Amino acid sequence: MRWKGRRQSSNIEDRRGTSPASFGGLRGGGGNGLLRLLPVVLRFLGVKGTIAVVLALGAYSYFSGGGLGGLLGGLAGTGVPQTSTPTEAQPVEQSAAEKAMVEFVSVVLADTEATWHALFEQRGDTYKEPRLVLYRGAVNSACGMGQAAMGPFYCPADQKVYLDLGFFDDLASRHDAPGDFAQAYVIAHEVGHHVQTLLGVSAKVHKAKQGLNEAAANQLSVKQELQADCFAGIWGHHAGRSRQLLESGDIEEGLNAASAIGDDRLQRQARGTVSPESFTHGSSAQRVRWFKAGLEKGTMRSCDTFASAQL
Numbered sequence: 269m270r271w272k273g274r275r276q277s278s279n280i281e282d283r284r285g286t287s288p289a290s291f292g293g294l295r296g297g298g299g300n301g302l303l304r305l306l307p308v309v310l311r312f313l314g315v316k317g318t319i320a321v322v323l324a325l326g327a328y329s330y331f332s333g334g335g336l337g338g339l340l341g342g343l344a345g346t347g348v349p350q351t352s353t354p355t356e357a358q359p360v361e362q363s364a365a366e367k368a369m370v371e372f373v374s375v376v377l378a379d380t381e382a383t384w385h386a387l388f389e390q391r392g393d394t395y396k397e398p399r400l401v402l403y404r405g406a407v408n409s410a411c412g413m414g415q416a417a418m419g420p421f422y423c424p425a426d427q428k429v430y431l432d433l434g435f436f437d438d439l440a441s442r443h444d445a446p447g448d449f450a451q452a453y454v455i456a457h458e459v460g461h462h463v464q465t466l467l468g469v470s471a472k473v474h475k476a477k478q479g480l481n482e483a484a485a486n487q488l489s490v491k492q493e494l495q496a497d498c499f500a501g502i503w504g505h506h507a508g509r510s511r512q513l514l515e516s517g518d519i520e521e522g523l524n525a526a527s528a529i530g531d532d533r534l535q536r537q538a539r540g541t542v543s544p545e546s547f548t549h550g551s552s553a554q555r556v557r558w559f560k561a562g563l564e565k566g567t568m569r570s571c572d573t574f575a576s577a578q579l
Contacts, residue, residue: 269448270513276374277381281401281428285360288406288413369433370402376452377429379513380459383506387568388466398422398462400429400455407432420454422461424470429458445528447521449514453500453559454525460499464492483545490531491573493549494558497526498571501562509566519563526555554579 362370377400388395401407407414410426419438420431439454440446464470473492477485504522508514527533530552532542549555558579561570573579 269452269518270515271372271375271448274375275378276371277378277400279377279397279399280370280374281399282360283401283403283407284362288408366433369436372448372451373400373402373431373433373455376455377459379507379511380456380503382511383503384459384463386506387502396427396466398427398429398459400431403430403432404434405432420458422458424461424465427462427465429455429462431455439525443525443528445521445525447518449518449521450525453504453522456500456503457496459503460496463499464496469495486546486548489548490550490554490579494554494579495571495573497550497555498558498562498573501559502566502568502571504563505566522559522563523556526559527552530555550579
């Protein structure tokens, strides 16, 4: 990607030198024992993330309607902490490589802002930019406590994307999806969830899930995640054609990343079998298909996964 020297976003919130505050509990219940209940709680909550595998949290590692970002919180802010103790930020010590990565993330975020401002303006609407929080290890959000092992996530309650930069090493090593455009795809996917929040899609999906059985709710989650993939593709389309940000090999990196985090591939790696009814993000083929749809067409109407007869 031709990202060096380009505009950086002013919406980066660096908490890498801040320890997460302690929570007194979530509305509607205390904090004790929530970690043990996390896989169950996450099944019913609507926070969105990128990859649905956290082996440390249970035998079944997928967050229905979530992903790596499936934290303790709901679409309407049901996971807002009752109490928190602020901590004082410390100076951030970082290597030259990490400093360059922060600049890269900021440039990508700025470029997503350019894309979505233009597209919302075409709709006669105004795009509200999200903030991107950088952290290390653990972080407080309006959706609860996030851990680096959960990967990048978007919290609709505070409209922020959360990212531990160490995830990109994991993306390359564990998921065999290296490259700067693969990393940019991850960021653009989370921003895609922000777009869904602004458009009202996230709230509609959250409401529609009420009363559904697990398989039906999972299917709605798949459609929402695939749309976020398509929205990430829309960004890639305009970044390449309007601002010449992409270079040879970038598209292949992005498609490889989309394939690497398909539910079927992750389930097969984690437990050796595949259960399509439990998919929450879509198969590798589906994720590639919808990411490619956004890349090729660059329009929001090309991303209506909810009306599509075939995912």
